[in-house]
Amino acid sequence: NAGVTQTPKFQVLKTGQSMTLQCAQDMNHEYMSWYRQDPGMGLRLIHYSVGAGITDQGEVPNGYNVSRSTTEDFPLRLLSAAPSQTSVYFCASSYSGAPGNEQFFGPGTRLTVL
Amino acid sequence: AQSVTQLDSQVPVFEEAPVELRCNYSSSVSVYLFWYVQYPNQGLQLLLKYLSGSTLVKGINGFEAEFNKSQTSFHLRKPSVHISDTAEYFCAVSQANQAGTALIFGKGTTLSVSS
Numbered sequence: 023n024a025g026v027t028q029t030p031k032f033q034v035l036k037t038g039q040s041m042t043l044q045c046a047q048d049m050n051h052e053y054m055s056w057y058r059q060d061p062g063m064g065l066r067l068i069h070y071s072v073g074a075g076i077t078d079q080g081e082v083p084n085g086y087n088v089s090r091s092t093t094e095d096f097p098l099r100l101l102s103a104a105p106s107q108t109s110v111y112f113c114a115s116s117y118s119g120a121p122g123n124e125q126f127f128g129p130g131t132r133l134t135v136l
Numbered sequence: 137a138q139s140v141t142q143l144d145s146q147v148p149v150f151e152e153a154p155v156e157l158r159c160n161y162s163s164s165v166s167v168y169l170f171w172y173v174q175y176p177n178q179g180l181q182l183l184l185k186y187l188s189g190s191t192l193v194k195g196i197n198g199f200e201a202e203f204n205k206s207q208t209s210f211h212l213r214k215p216s217v218h219i220s221d222t223a224e225y226f227c228a229v230s231q232a233n234q235a236g237t238a239l240i241f242g243k244g245t246t247l248s249v250s251s
Contacts (some may be wrong), residue, residue: 039231122230125180127172129178
């Protein structure tokens with residue numbers, strides 16, 4: 023199993039540009055989520071999904087969109103990038119939405135917005 | 137709402153010394169508790185978790201943590217650290233009866249092990 027994969031690993035954007043961060047898992051997990059990691063802030067939840075077709079907002083959803091058309095994929099879209107979105111983004115998945123399940127994290131995407 | 141406080145942002149120790157990374161949480165409801173480790177330029181990996189039962193939880197790589205409900209703490213310990221334990225450690229909490237497994241993370245503790 024590849025586990026949770028994320029592409030790209032690095033990305034530089036200009037303010038106002040749009041892009042999609044890709045996330046895929048091959049473990050048939052129902053639950054997927056996106057976090058951003060900023061220095062001294064830990065990880066903060068952006069959006070999550072408890073299954074195909076179902077998404078919801080986390081702690082810091084503004085400026086980001088998600089969709090979940092398949093079990094495997096959970097892309098994160100930045101519609102108009104801002105410097106405040108410079109961060110490291112992690113995708114995670116777990117077997118189900120039940121609390122207590124281990125979350126498996128991808129290797130991250132390092133995004134810089136100029 | 138839940139919150140997590142990791143009391144030390146950086147912990148420097150020498151190889152083979154014991155270490156304790158401190159974590160306190162705040163919640164008005166039952167919670168599950170986790171410790172994750174992040175090695176440089178990698179994603180997070182689960183070290184251990186407490187769901188119920190014995191308050192002393194053993195994890196991977198020789199780490200253990202003790203859940204103390206009265207002190208709302210979940211400190212991580214290792215009796216003898218190695219250079220390879222150098223990493224960032226995150227304490228996290230989720231509400232026990234809340235679907236969606238939303239994890240609330242602390243700000244992290246950087247463990248630096250030197251020889």
